Amino acid sequence: MANFYKDNEDIQFLFRNIDIPGVADAVEEGFKFAKDFDYAPVNLKEATENYDLVLDSIGKLSGDFIWPRSEGIDRQGSHLCEDGNVKYADGIKESINMLAKADVMGFTLPYRFGGLNCPNIIYSIAIEIVSRADASLMNIFGLQGIAETINYFASEEIKQKYLHDFAAGKVTGAMVLTEPDAGSDLQSCKLRAFQSDDGQWYLHGVKRFITNGCGEVLLVLARSEPDRSGGLGLSLFVCDSGPTVHVRRTEDKLGIHGSPTCELFFDNTPCELVGERRRGLAPYVMSLMNGARLGISGQSLGIAEAAYRIARDYAASRKQFGGAIEKLPAVRDLVIDMKIEVETARALLYETSRVVDYDISYTKTLEINPPADKEQLKKVKDASRRYGRYAGMLTPMTKYLSSEMCNRVTYNSIQVLGGSGFMRDYPCERLARDARITTIYEGTSQLQVVAAVRGVCSGTCEKYIAELAEKQYEPQVQDLLAILKANTELLLKAVVYVKEKGVEYMDLHGRELVDTAIAIICGYLFCEQASGKVDIDVETPKSDNGQTKMSMKKRKELLARRYITKNASLIKSLIESIMSGNVSSLEQYDALAGAVPTEK
Numbered sequence: 136m137a138n139f140y141k142d143n144e145d146i147q148f149l150f151r152n153i154d155i156p157g158v159a160d161a162v163e164e165g166f167k168f169a170k171d172f173d174y175a176p177v178n179l180k181e182a183t184e185n186y187d188l189v190l191d192s193i194g195k196l197s198g199d200f201i202w203p204r205s206e207g208i209d210r211q212g213s214h215l216c217e218d219g220n221v222k223y224a225d226g227i228k229e230s231i232n233m234l235a236k237a238d239v240m241g242f243t244l245p246y247r248f249g250g251l252n253c254p255n256i257i258y259s260i261a262i263e264i265v266s267r268a269d270a271s272l273m274n275i276f277g278l279q280g281i282a283e284t285i286n287y288f289a290s291e292e293i294k295q296k297y298l299h300d301f302a303a304g305k306v307t308g309a310m311v312l313t314e315p316d317a318g319s320d321l322q323s324c325k326l327r328a329f330q331s332d333d334g335q336w337y338l339h340g341v342k343r344f345i346t347n348g349c350g351e352v353l354l355v356l357a358r359s360e361p362d363r364s365g366g367l368g369l370s371l372f373v374c375d376s377g378p379t380v381h382v383r384r385t386e387d388k389l390g391i392h393g394s395p396t397c398e399l400f401f402d403n404t405p406c407e408l409v410g411e412r413r414r415g416l417a418p419y420v421m422s423l424m425n426g427a428r429l430g431i432s433g434q435s436l437g438i439a440e441a442a443y444r445i446a447r448d449y450a451a452s453r454k455q456f457g458g459a460i461e462k463l464p465a466v467r468d469l470v471i472d473m474k475i476e477v478e479t480a481r482a483l484l485y486e487t488s489r490v491v492d493y494d495i496s497y498t499k500t501l502e503i504n505p506p507a508d509k510e511q512l513k514k515v516k517d518a519s520r521r522y523g524r525y526a527g528m529l530t531p532m533t534k535y536l537s538s539e540m541c542n543r544v545t546y547n548s549i550q551v552l553g554g555s556g557f558m559r560d561y562p563c564e565r566l567a568r569d570a571r572i573t574t575i576y577e578g579t580s581q582l583q584v585v586a587a588v589r590g591v592c593s594g595t596c597e598k599y600i601a602e603l604a605e606k607q608y609e610p611q612v613q614d615l616l617a618i619l620k621a622n623t624e625l626l627l628k629a630v631v632y633v634k635e636k637g638v639e640y641m642d643l644h645g646r647e648l649v650d651t652a653i654a655i656i657c658g659y660l661f662c663e664q665a666s667g668k669v670d671i672d673v674e675t676p677k678s679d680n681g682q683t684k685m686s687m688k689k690r691k692e693l694l695a696r697r698y699i700t701k702n703a704s705l706i707k708s709l710i711e712s713i714m715s716g717n718v719s720s721l722e723q724y725d726a727l728a729g730a731v732p733t734e735k
């Protein structure tokens with residue numbers, strides 16, 4: 136019996152130390168729902184138990200049911216049939232049915248639609264667990280942001296029409312944004328939305344690369360204002376799949392074979408407007424994509440966790456030169472770095488999810504229930520602004536860090552297994568193929584850096600790091616905090632330098648700035664974990680003194696030490712490069728990249 140929640144000691148430790156009281160109180164709005172819904176928690180203890188139970192059931196389902204089907208799903212893939220329908224791999228349908236039976240398809244939806252009303256931080260854990268079992272299934276399980284977007288922005292009528300079915304797992308959805316000429320640049324979407332004389336809206340045009348485009352409910356970004364170019368001409372629509380929505384092809388792709396990627400043709404498809412006209416891209420799709428970016432971070436984490444586990448196990452059992460390969464320094468170093476990379480991304484994802492939960496909660500308070508007292512109102516407004524800015528910076532940072540990490544870890548997992556890793560006998564090659572998309576969809580890494588670097592250079596990062604520095608830490612990490620403080624000073628100097636040089640220079644050195652900021656932030660998060668309120672014992676291989684258990688807090692201190700000291704020298708060289716004034720990429724592109732190849 137496998138349980139991907141209970142067998143993960145890091146998740147177990149973090150679940151006991153993350154701010155569940157704060158986020159539970161925020162989403163349960165003072166536990167007011169208990170009087171109307173018998174399954175809503177009455178207090179913090181019950182909320183925590185509920186979260187634990189939900190994650191436990193997802194952990195069991197993932198370990199026992201989903202993971203054993205993942206290889207078959209990868210081999211079978213999904214196919215476009217002659218009648219125009221898409222056939223999912225068998226295991227995908229079975230797993231979706233099981234998730235629906237477990238009542239987890241409306242994870243963050245309100246109770247009144249049959250949802251679980253869980254905070255994002257719990258949803259992020261669930262996504263990681265499902266993705267560890269099958270990354271392609273997560274692409275359908277993790278599309279719950281579509282229902283969430285309808286819940287935030289659509290009329291009550293549209294909510295009633297769709298949300299019960301989403302929560303019951305009777306329908307799945309698709310996020311229909313990308314077009315052949317509008318990928319990263321969604322402002323240039325052309326798909327036409329028009330109204331008939333009686334006011335009915337219709338959609339006409341092509342969308343491509345749409346995950347689960349064969350789903351029953353489609354959320355479509357379309358140009359409703361033909362005379363207006365750019366984002367302000369775009370609105371968001373919802374429609375049902377049906378005879379006017381044609382799947383023209385499903386893509387033949389490198390990984391995530393269980394998740395169909397469709398090209399869609401809308402042939403005058405009737406649809407309904409979501410929210411207000413012209414607000415389709417900002418704020419509706421931006422909000423949808425920010426949620427989805429956390430989802431891809433969780434997906435990346437799950438894939439990397441699976442890959443790390445295979446490598447760790449193999450390194451202990453494979454014998455060369457008379458002993459296990461994990462005795463060799465180069466292999467040890469690789470395995471340890473994989474583990475630390477996974478825990479770094481998890482630390483940042485949970486922290487970002489927490490910040491997003493507070494951001495949503497404060498925004499909701501201001502919209503629905505603003506305090507009457509002036510001072511109280513100002514406090515809530517300030518908090519809403521602050522968390523909004525932190526979420527705006529941390530979300531792209533997390534997506535960038537987790538997805539890049541996932542690619543490195545799966546690649547290194549193959550390396551640890553040597554030739555066997557390259558073969559289909561082990562899942563490493565599949566995990567590496569599944570990993571590859573994570574740095575591309577929901578905004579490429581380059582775009583995440585563009586978004587995150589604005590936060591690094593605008594003062595948001597400085598304020599956020601100052602808040603981290605003010606927290607209470609235990610004495611054994613004080614020397615590490617001093618290193619982080621010195622690194623922060625270096626970062627702030629580099630920010631001043633970059634701002635003087637202008638926006639183009641900032642974008643050119645964006646990755647270095649964001650890498651530095653992430654290394655500092657995650658250093659603090661590890662120190663916080665090493666100072667956690669609740670400790671657990673974790674398994675260790677029998678060491679020389681015969682002990683088989685160690686304190687997780689002690690382990691986190693060792694991890695923080697390695698992470699922060701190793702990064703200190705890296706940060707110095709990053710800062711040196713940022714402050715070098717090097718603009719060769721801007722000025723010598725043709726000479727350095729060479730001419731565009733032509734056949735002669």
Ligand SMILES: Cc1cc2nc3c(=O)[nH]c(=O)nc-3n(C[C@H](O)[C@H](O)[C@H](O)COP(=O)(O)OP(=O)(O)OC[C@H]3O[C@@H](n4cnc5c(N)ncnc54)[C@H](O)[C@@H]3O)c2cc1C
Pocket residue numbers: 309310311312313317318319320343344345346347388396572575576577578579580581582585
């Ligand atoms: C398997 C798969 C599933 C997908 N699922 C969906 C889905 O469900 N719904 C949906 O709407 N879309 C989906 N997409 C589309 C996906 O979001 C886009 O592929 C992605 O946003 C990149 O767009 P593009 O492919 O057109 O690349 P381009 O935008 O052409 O980018 C090409 C390169 O240029 C770089 N670049 C572009 N602009 C900038 C910039 N401003 N600064 C720096 N670098 C830049 C990019 O980083 C990239 O390296 C999916 C794609 C794939 C492959």
